[in-house]
Amino acid sequence: MADKAASRAKFEGVFAAIREELLQHFAGEGMPVEAVEWYRKNLDYNVPGGKLNRGISVVDTVEILKGSALTEDEYFKAAVLGWCIELLQAFFLVSDDIMDSSITRRSQPCWYRLPEIGMIAINDSFILEAAIYQLLKTHFRSEKFYVDLLELFHETTYQTEMGQLVDLITAPEDHVDLNKFSLDRHRSIVIYKTAYYSFYLPVACALHLLNIPESYTASGVTQKPYEISKSILLPLGEYFQIQDDFLDYSAPSEQLGKIGTDIIDNKCSWVINTALLLCSKPSTPGGAEMRKVLDENYGRKxxxxxxxxxxxYETLDITKVYGEYEERVVGELKAKIGGIVETEGGLKREVFESFLGKIYKRSK
Structure with a gap:
C-alpha cells in the first residue's frame, strides 16, 4: 500500500509541474488574471481527483517493457503521456456529466453543477482536451513518434465519441425503448466508449515512447505488439465496463463515490441487457411478467x-450471473495473456497481468 501511495504521489508531482506549464502558456497568450485562475480551478477540480489508473499505467507499462528503473527524464515523459490520458478522461467526464444530467462525480458535485460554473463547463471541457495537444507539442515535437502520438490521441478520441453517440441514441433519457437494447449493442458501445481510451491507449503510448514498431521479428517469431495489445485490452476494457455497470446497481453510493443512476437514466447497461435476456428464456419462471415490469419501470425518474x-434484478439473481461471468472472462483473459510470446525489447505478459490485477474483484 505504501508503494502504491508513493507511486501516486510521484505521479501527482508531475501534474503540479505540467499544470504550471499550462498556466504559464495560458497567461503568456495574454489571458486576463481571472481567466488564468478559472483555468487553474478547472484543472485542479477535474483532472487529478480520480484513481489515476489510466495515467499511472503508462509509467508502469514503460517500466515493465524496459525491464529496469526509468531515468528521471524517462519517468517524466511517461508521466506526461499519462497525464495527457487523464486530461482526456477529464474532458470526457465533464462533458458526459452534462449530457447525463449527473449529480456527483468522485464524491463531489459535478463541475457544471457548481453555481458559478454552469454551462461554461462545456468550454472548460474543450480546454481540457486542447491541453493534451499543447503538452504533446511541448514535450514530444522533436521525437520521431510525435505524429504517431497525435494520431493515436485523435483516433482514440474519435472512437470514444463514436461509442458515446451510439450510447446516447440507443438509450435517450426521455424515450425508453428496451427493444433497442441487446448485449451485442452494449458490447459495441463499451468497446468504443471505454475500452480504447481506458485500456489500449496507455499501452500504445508506452509502446510509442519506447519506439517499439508496429511489427518486428525476434528469435524467428513475428510479433505485432499493437495488434496483440488490442486483442487483449479491448476485451479487458469490456470486462471493466460490465463490472462498472454491475457496481452502479450493487454498490452503495458512499463506496462507489457517486450515486448510481443507470436505471433511472435509461442506461444501456450490462445489467438491464442481461435481465432482458434472462426474461426472454422459456426456462425463466415468470419471465414475461418480469419483462413487463422492466418495460413499465426502467428509465423512469x-x-x-x-x-x-x-x-x-434480485429475483433473477443478477449478482450470481455476474459472478459467473467474471470468473469466465477472467479465465479467458488469463489464457490470452499466457499465450504471448515474450521477446527481448518486445511485449511482456506482466503488462497485461498488471491491468487485470488492478480491476479484478474491485469494489468501486
Whole structure:
C-alpha cells in the first residue's frame, strides 16, 4: 500500500509541474488574471481527483517493457503521456456529466453543477482536451513518434465519441425503448466508449515512447505488439465496463463515490441487457411478467420504479450471473495473456497481468 501511495504521489508531482506549464502558456497568450485562475480551478477540480489508473499505467507499462528503473527524464515523459490520458478522461467526464444530467462525480458535485460554473463547463471541457495537444507539442515535437502520438490521441478520441453517440441514441433519457437494447449493442458501445481510451491507449503510448514498431521479428517469431495489445485490452476494457455497470446497481453510493443512476437514466447497461435476456428464456419462471415490469419501470425518474427494477434484478439473481461471468472472462483473459510470446525489447505478459490485477474483484 505504501508503494502504491508513493507511486501516486510521484505521479501527482508531475501534474503540479505540467499544470504550471499550462498556466504559464495560458497567461503568456495574454489571458486576463481571472481567466488564468478559472483555468487553474478547472484543472485542479477535474483532472487529478480520480484513481489515476489510466495515467499511472503508462509509467508502469514503460517500466515493465524496459525491464529496469526509468531515468528521471524517462519517468517524466511517461508521466506526461499519462497525464495527457487523464486530461482526456477529464474532458470526457465533464462533458458526459452534462449530457447525463449527473449529480456527483468522485464524491463531489459535478463541475457544471457548481453555481458559478454552469454551462461554461462545456468550454472548460474543450480546454481540457486542447491541453493534451499543447503538452504533446511541448514535450514530444522533436521525437520521431510525435505524429504517431497525435494520431493515436485523435483516433482514440474519435472512437470514444463514436461509442458515446451510439450510447446516447440507443438509450435517450426521455424515450425508453428496451427493444433497442441487446448485449451485442452494449458490447459495441463499451468497446468504443471505454475500452480504447481506458485500456489500449496507455499501452500504445508506452509502446510509442519506447519506439517499439508496429511489427518486428525476434528469435524467428513475428510479433505485432499493437495488434496483440488490442486483442487483449479491448476485451479487458469490456470486462471493466460490465463490472462498472454491475457496481452502479450493487454498490452503495458512499463506496462507489457517486450515486448510481443507470436505471433511472435509461442506461444501456450490462445489467438491464442481461435481465432482458434472462426474461426472454422459456426456462425463466415468470419471465414475461418480469419483462413487463422492466418495460413499465426502467428509465423512469421515480424511486419506486427504480425499486421495482431492482427487485426484478434480485429475483433473477443478477449478482450470481455476474459472478459467473467474471470468473469466465477472467479465465479467458488469463489464457490470452499466457499465450504471448515474450521477446527481448518486445511485449511482456506482466503488462497485461498488471491491468487485470488492478480491476479484478474491485469494489468501486
Amino acid at each position: 421515480d424511486a419506486q420504479c427504480e425499486a421495482r427494477v431492482k427487485k426484478v
